Amino acid sequence: MGGIFVGWNMGCVFSNRSSLCNTTSKKDYIGLSAILKCRPVFDKTHNKTMEAGGRLLRCFKSGGPPPIDRLDHYDAYYSTDICLQCLNECRIARTGAIGREGVYLDLQGQTPLSGRGSGMAELIIRRGPDSGLRVQVDQELIIGRSSRSRADGSDFLRLTDAEISRRHLRIFRQGEEYFVEDLASTNGTLLHGKFLKPGEVQPVGDGDELYFGNSQAVLRLPARRAEGSDVPPLSVADFDLGGEAAASVEGLHVMSEEDRQPDVSMVVDASQILMQLRGKFGEEREPDRDLVKRMQSIVQVSIALGAITDQDELLAKIIELIFDIFEGADRAFVIACDSDTRQFVPLIIRNRDGESPSVDEIELSRTIVNEVLENRHALLLMDALGDQRFNVQDSIVDLAIRSVMCAPMLYEDEVLGLIQVDTRQSSHVFTAEDLEILTGISAQIAVAMKNTQLYQNIEGLFEGFVTASVTAIESRDPGTAGHSFRVANYTEHLARAVDRSPDKVLRDIRFDREQIQEIRYAALLHDFGKVGVREHVLTKAKKLYPHETNELKLRFKYAQACIERRAYLELVNLAEDSSMSNAEFREHRRQVERQVRQEVERLNEFLAMILEVNEPDHYYDKNTGRLHEINEFQFLDREGRPIQLLTNFEFSVLSFAHGSLNTEERQEIESHVSHTYKFLSLIPWTKQFSNIPDIAHAHHEKLDGTGYPRGLTGEEIPVQSKIMAIADIFDALTAGDRPYREGVTTEMALSVIEGEVQEGKLDPDLFRVFIESESYKFRNL
Numbered sequence: 001m002g003g004i005f006v007g008w009n010m011g012c013v014f015s016n017r018s019s020l021c022n023t024t025s026k027k028d029y030i031g032l033s034a035i036l037k038c039r040p041v042f043d044k045t046h047n048k049t050m051e052a053g054g055r056l057l058r059c060f061k062s063g064g065p066p067p068i069d070r071l072d073h074y075d076a077y078y079s080t081d082i083c084l085q086c087l088n089e090c091r092i093a094r095t096g097a098i099g100r101e102g103v104y105l106d107l108q109g110q111t112p113l114s115g116r117g118s119g120m121a122e123l124i125i126r127r128g129p130d131s132g133l134r135v136q137v138d139q140e141l142i143i144g145r146s147s148r149s150r151a152d153g154s155d156f157l158r159l160t161d162a163e164i165s166r167r168h169l170r171i172f173r174q175g176e177e178y179f180v181e182d183l184a185s186t187n188g189t190l191l192h193g194k195f196l197k198p199g200e201v202q203p204v205g206d207g208d209e210l211y212f213g214n215s216q217a218v219l220r221l222p223a224r225r226a227e228g229s230d231v232p233p234l235s236v237a238d239f240d241l242g243g244e245a246a247a248s249v250e251g252l253h254v255m256s257e258e259d260r261q262p263d264v265s266m267v268v269d270a271s272q273i274l275m276q277l278r279g280k281f282g283e284e285r286e287p288d289r290d291l292v293k294r295m296q297s298i299v300q301v302s303i304a305l306g307a308i309t310d311q312d313e314l315l316a317k318i319i320e321l322i323f324d325i326f327e328g329a330d331r332a333f334v335i336a337c338d339s340d341t342r343q344f345v346p347l348i349i350r351n352r353d354g355e356s357p358s359v360d361e362i363e364l365s366r367t368i369v370n371e372v373l374e375n376r377h378a379l380l381l382m383d384a385l386g387d388q389r390f391n392v393q394d395s396i397v398d399l400a401i402r403s404v405m406c407a408p409m410l411y412e413d414e415v416l417g418l419i420q421v422d423t424r425q426s427s428h429v430f431t432a433e434d435l436e437i438l439t440g441i442s443a444q445i446a447v448a449m450k451n452t453q454l455y456q457n458i459e460g461l462f463e464g465f466v467t468a469s470v471t472a473i474e475s476r477d478p479g480t481a482g483h484s485f486r487v488a489n490y491t492e493h494l495a496r497a498v499d500r501s502p503d504k505v506l507r508d509i510r511f512d513r514e515q516i517q518e519i520r521y522a523a524l525l526h527d528f529g530k531v532g533v534r535e536h537v538l539t540k541a542k543k544l545y546p547h548e549t550n551e552l553k554l555r556f557k558y559a560q561a562c563i564e565r566r567a568y569l570e571l572v573n574l575a576e577d578s579s580m581s582n583a584e585f586r587e588h589r590r591q592v593e594r595q596v597r598q599e600v601e602r603l604n605e606f607l608a609m610i611l612e613v614n615e616p617d618h619y620y621d622k623n624t625g626r627l628h629e630i631n632e633f634q635f636l637d638r639e640g641r642p643i644q645l646l647t648n649f650e651f652s653v654l655s656f657a658h659g660s661l662n663t664e665e666r667q668e669i670e671s672h673v674s675h676t677y678k679f680l681s682l683i684p685w686t687k688q689f690s691n692i693p694d695i696a697h698a699h700h701e702k703l704d705g706t707g708y709p710r711g712l713t714g715e716e717i718p719v720q721s722k723i724m725a726i727a728d729i730f731d732a733l734t735a736g737d738r739p740y741r742e743g744v745t746t747e748m749a750l751s752v753i754e755g756e757v758q759e760g761k762l763d764p765d766l767f768r769v770f771i772e773s774e775s776y777k778f779r780n781l
Contacts, residue, residue, distance in 0.1 A: 121178055121221045123171065128215030129160045137219070140172040142183070143212070163187055163213030169196075171204065171219065178219065180204045186440065187213055197412070300325075301441045305448035309455040310513070315348040318445055322421055323352055325437060326405075328428025329421045334445075336417040337373060344369065347417070368406050372418050378407040378442070380435040403429040407439045409446035416446050466524050473531050477538040483731055488523035489778050490727035495519045497773035498723065498766065505765050509719055514688040519720050522695035526724060529675025537668055540660050542614045543653050549614065552650060556607045559635040559645060560600050566636060567596045606630045606645065616660035627655060673700055674709050691718070699724040702761040722763045726770050729753055729762075746776060 123141065125133040135141065141155040146166040165185040172179055182189040184198035190211035191202055204210070206221040301321055308314045315334055322332045330352055336345040349356055372379050381404040402424050409416040419442050423430070470484045499511045511519065530538060536545065544552065571589055574580055580588070609626055612618060631651045634642040646654075653662050661669060677697035685692060698721035701707035703714055733749035744752070750771065756762045770776060 119222050121171075121173070121219055123157070124218050124220065125159070126209075126216050126218055128213065129162075130215065133159075137171050137173065137178065140170060142167060142170045144168045144183075159213075159215065161213040161215045164215065168212055169210070178204050178221065180210065185212070186436070298437075298440045298444055301444045301448075305444065308448065309452055311347075311452050311456065314448060314452050318419075318448075319348055319350045321441070322419070325441070326421055326430070326434060328403075328423050328425065328430070330423045330425065331421070333420040334417065335369070335420070337415050339414060344417075368404060368420065369418065372406045372408050373415055376408050376410060376415065378405070378435055378439040380405050380430060380432065382429045382431075405430045405435050405438050407435070407442040409442050409449060411446045411450045416449050418442075419445065466521060469528070470524055473528065476535050477530070479539065479541070480735070483735060484524050484527055486731045486735075486779055487526065487724065487727045488520050490730060490775055491523040491724045492516060492520045493778040494723050494727060494766070494770050494773065494775040495720070497769050497775055498719075501769055503765065503769070506769065518689050518691060519695065519723070521689060522692045522699075522720065523724050523727065525680060525692065526676065526696045526699050526728065527672060528679055528696070529672035529677070531679070532675035533668055533672050537661070537665050540665065542616060542660050543662070544614050544650065548650070549611075552610065552646075553607065555643075555645065556603050558637075559643070560603055562635050562637055563599045563603075564596055565638070567592045603645075606633065610646075610654065613654045627651065670700070670708050673697060691720070694718060695720040695724065697721075699728055701725070702756075703763065704760045706761065719766075722766055726753060726762060726767055727775075729756070730770075730776055750776065 121137040123135050123137055125131055135155070135157050138155060141157055143157045143159065143164070144167040145158060145161070145164055146156070164187070165183070167183045168185040169180060169182050169189045172181070179201050180189070180191060180196070181201045182196040182198055188195040190196075191204065191208065196202060204219055206219065208219055210217045210219070304317055304321055305314060308317060318334060319332050323329055331350065333349050334347045336347050337343075338345065368379060368381075371377070402422075404420065404422045406418055406420040408418050419438065421430070421438060474481045474484060495511055495516055498506055498509055499516075501507070501509075542549070571585075571592055574585060574588060610630065613627060631644070631646045633645045635645065637643050656663075659666075673696075677693050680693040680696060683693075695718055698710075698712060698717050701710065701712040701717045701721065702725075703717070703722075705711045705713040730749050730753060733752055734743045734746060753762065753767060757764050757767050
């Protein structure tokens with residue numbers, strides 16, 4: 001590689017592309033020095049006396065850095081180390097670095113130093129420690145304080161402004177347009193009067209001003225510079241170089257990406273060497289330690305708060321972190337601000353000892369709150385009592401606050417609230433660095449708060465969806481309205497009781513907050529599949545549907561009418577028979593009427609018995625044979641055809657139905673569990689709720705395998721489903737609004753469930769906790 005390095009406060013790095021000249025003219029030295037705003041140099045290598053200036057210049061044919069003992073002439077003024085050899089043959093390797101660390105120069109081409117071409121923009125530092133510095137922007141320019149060179153080929157402008165980040169912002173070109181991006185800097189980048197969001201890309205035009213740290217810069221686009229600018233670019237013509245010097249350097253420019261050479265030997269950061277020589281390395285690196293502390297604090301907060309979704313847990317963790325980071329803090333406050341009403345809501349207020357201040361002690365400084373929220377500025381009062389901006393009537397005096405830090409929690413353009421940390425100890429006054437840390441972590445906390453709010457909104461939205469869905473499904477069966485909500489309450493309370501149980505059998509069963517929530521949602525949705533069951537089956541109150549009962553009653557009336565008609569026809573025929581006397585006819589008539597009354601009474605008895613058997617809680621006793629008697633009863637219609645009083649279907653339903661459902665209807669009702677699993681499996685559950693379909697699917701399973709739909713046994717049934725099974729049965733027994741029966745007492749319900757336990761159908765340990773915890777009393781949580 002052939003090249004030279006021109007650096008401010010840097011050592012020179014170069015290697016030969018061809019043999020170096022043994023001599024270099026004085027004009028060449030002076031001319032190049034002038035271009036780089038440097039004093040003339042003294043060439044110890046060639047033993048040439050130049051104009052006075054005490055600057056060290058050394059060429060190295062080996063390409064290595066100068067020895068440390070040869071840098072003894074450096075002082076506070078930035079100087080230039082340069083090897084000026086055969087300008088037409090030397091080629092500068094590109095690093096893109098410019099500023100304190102220097103810039104590689106290309107000695108080939110015809111473009112002046114600060115005017116690589118009319119096609120590039122120019123960034124001019126107008127205000128700040130590096131005021132007057134100008135640099136060309138080719139494809140990309142990154143601005144910051146980092147001392148490391150870039151390996152990706154992008155230009156890097158290193159400034160001395162201590163308020164900017166190591167990689168603060170970048171300016172880049174796409175096509176003919178230029179854009180600016182903030183690289184997640186600590187203090188932000190201001191464009192058009194607004195702070196850029198980290199990672200936000202905004203177009204930047206000619207004359208646009210950028211503010212970062214303590215610096216102000218203006219961007220000049222190529223077209224405007226060609227027309228003329230109020231800040232003209234630096235060029236060779238700006239200096240009185242003389243003809244020979246000007247001719248020898250007229251081709252200097254910062255190399256483009258295409259000119260990049262891959263064989264750079266090394267880059268030496270002489271600034272660190274100089275600091276070591278001065279013996280001030282540790283002192284000058286102290287600000288970096290503060291930066292590390294700030295970054296560690298922000299990282300600590302990010303890690304700690306990143307996974308928390310519960311607001312109470314989040315607030316407690318925030319206070320804990322604040323007291324850990326700020327050892328001198330006595331109290332910490334997190335205050336929310338309602339964006340609509342502008343009212344302040346204290347979220348958490350804690351003393352260092354963990355106690356909440358009394359009502360008389362929690363008054364915040366109104367002045368501080370207004371100052372922070374109205375101006376959106378972080379505020380530091382090292383001596384709050386002596387600050388003239390606050391009068392003696394203010395609450396600062398009332399609270400005897402000695403030192404205060406207060407920072408807004410800003411999320412984009414929204415003020416979520418503020419964090420105030422104060423101390424009453426004069427020995428623990430907060431510093432500017434503390435305020436920077438609080439400001440940084442306040443931004444992190446704002447994001448965490450917003451995430452928590454978003455999570456709670458989503459959680460509330462889902463809760464509302466579940467509630468609406470369950471209400472809509474239960475509206476199809478008014479007789480069971482409220483069942484799912486009651487089962488959810490019983491199930492949740494029993495699950496919490498099991499989680500707290502010291503029983504050695506149950507001590508390995510533990511549920512965290514999310515698992516309790518999962519169980520509750522599963523209980524709420526356990527009958528979700530009833531949406532796939534026909535409504536008349538869901539609402540069937542008796543063994544026979546109302547229309548079937550009406551049809552049966554009409555048949556009884558028809559049977560009575562046929563019996564009476566047949567009897568009266570018989571009397572009419574007898575009356576027409578002249579052989580029967582009047583007395584005999586009257587006697588026969590009385591007999592016929594008596595027989596008719598007996599048959600009608602028998603029909604009424606049959607109907608009463610059928611209506612009784614039709615009730616869902618009536619079980620047919622086959623030993624009585626009454627229903628068989630009714631089933632065998634026939635009457636003759638008008639044409640004399642025999643008709644059964646009961647159809648085979650009616651006899652089957654009244655004889656064998658359990659509850660109000662026949663076999664086919666019961667199978668349809670039981671299918672709701674499979675429908676529930678099918679429907680719930682279609683929902684893309686998050687990991688924390690992924691077991692909801694399985695829990696709901698197994699709530700009708702029994703330990704002995706007699707349950708449905710899959711006939712699971714013992715350990716095959718999730719413990720959450722075993723808990724729900726007890727709650728479901730208890731509510732089904734005690735609910736007083738079932739259409740097919742009245743609810744039983746709590747004692748009777750527990751007795752029925754105990755029978756199921758003894759038969760090996762339900763878990764005895766869970767049932768024991770159900771009784772001991774009195775979970776059956778928690779109909780409503």
